[in-house]
Amino acid sequence: MTTPPLPPSPSSPAPGAERTDGSSIRIGALAPLTRPGWVEAGRHLLAGFELAVREVNGAGGIAGRPLELVVRDTAADPQRAAAAVDELARLGVAALAGEYHSVVARAAAARADTLGLPFLCSSAVLDALTEEPTDWVARLAPAQSHGWQIYADFLRGAGHSRIAVAADPSVYWASGARILRDHLAPRGGTVIELDMRALTPAAVCEALVDHRATALLLLVGHPEPAVPIVKAVRRDRRLGAVMIGAPAGQPEFAEWATLLGDDGTAIPFLRYLPERLTPLGARVATALRERLDEAPSFVAFEGYDTVTVLADVLRSHGADRARTAASWPSVTVEGTRGQIRFSRTPGIGVWQWAWAPVQVVDRDPADRDRFRILHSG
Structure with missing residues (x-):
């Protein structure tokens, strides 16, 4: 991975953009x-x-x-x-x-x-x-409700009914957890919320065992605390069958693979691309x-x-x-x-493209630079 270029200074146009001459x-x-x-x-x-x-x-x-x-x-x-x-x-x-x-x-x-x-x-x-x-x-x-319902359908299709979410405090994360719960509960799914203000990665592992969760979703920031949580779960022999997911897309970027290596593979996330x-x-x-x-x-x-x-x-x-x-x-x-x-889309107050294509993908354990499409919506 190459080192990202320095961001433009607040008073400068972006690199490669036209300089203003009064007519731009x-x-x-x-x-x-x-x-x-x-x-x-x-x-x-x-x-x-x-x-x-x-x-x-x-x-x-x-x-x-x-x-x-x-x-x-x-x-x-x-x-x-x-x-x-x-x-x-x-x-x-x-x-x-x-x-x-x-x-x-x-x-x-x-x-x-x-x-x-x-x-x-x-x-x-x-x-x-x-x-x-x-x-x-x-x-x-x-909209989050559209993409995350597709992710919930993927979880249900993969056989997950006891799903833990490790969540930071945020309107965005709270909205995501609510969408998952509302979509899965009528279909027999249970969403268990783990408050990351109070839990260490080791404590998350204990909670997964206690609640008999089959999936853990990372509704947290990257790289902290997402990366330490993934490492802790991957190294806990009791949790070998637990699927880790990241609906917000943390594994999309190269830094994820750089920090986690093979531990960062097989973690399904949402991305907005067609096949x-x-x-x-x-x-x-x-x-x-x-x-x-x-x-x-x-x-x-x-x-x-x-x-x-x-x-x-x-x-x-x-x-x-x-x-x-x-x-x-x-x-x-x-x-x-x-x-x-x-x-105009019901429940959304802005003009909306309904909808960009949605995929659930992960990084292939056999080649972590390759993405596998697991589900489309």
Whole structure:
């Protein structure tokens, strides 16, 4: 694994983006580029943004005007994200893109809604991205309730009825546990919550034995405490038959395999890719691999698709913010993972692509750089 490049400074455009000369159309980009944010996810998201911007500008830009990214690092901090939205609005960006962490994206969406700034959320899945319905926000990633119900179906199909969840305190993790419980309970499943504020990895192992759990789901941060928990369970002979799962996608990134080696294989997680990419997706995959020097995650495709959608909207409707927000229901864009259209979905207050493809995959124990598709929804 190569060392990630240093993130751009808060006052600089992203590497490879056009420098402003007074004629650029600016897009504000939010991503976690420093700890405690999930830096590897932020790096992939930014790579997708940058590649799409480069291609848009190579094809003549937006009516002859270059597209420019103005990047801000959220560091997984909701307050920092809200402040960045304020700053980007003052700088005159036409729209806002990005973010990976759901609680951070929720803060950004609330501020964008208040300011009247169009926000296309790339990767955050929390259903309640906004408290009230809004026309200013749209989202590419599937809602958590959609993806995690598919994961629950996978668990049930694999024969797991006593499922422990090791959970950190978070609106996102609590929402995930509730989705699993509500979906599995009517079908005979039991979800046992383990509060990671009070338990060590060794104590988690004891709880798994006491509760006779057949599966442990990691609803926790990476690398801490996810990596120590995996190591402890893998080394406990009493738990050899317990499946470890990570629905939030921690094993997607190369750092997981680097830190855990073979212990990080056979841990099913959610990713938002089709079995076969579109022709556009296949071409973009090659370009992203060259840019990242590793296989692109689904997050990189989300970044690319975000800029592709915004560029299409800007070409059709210009850089007026209100016209951009009004255009969500008319979007029809060929993305890397299928045709993207937005609609209103019950229980979700933003314009939603319903739905990006969803897979349950794991790293192959025979080759930890290869992913096995276990279930699709």
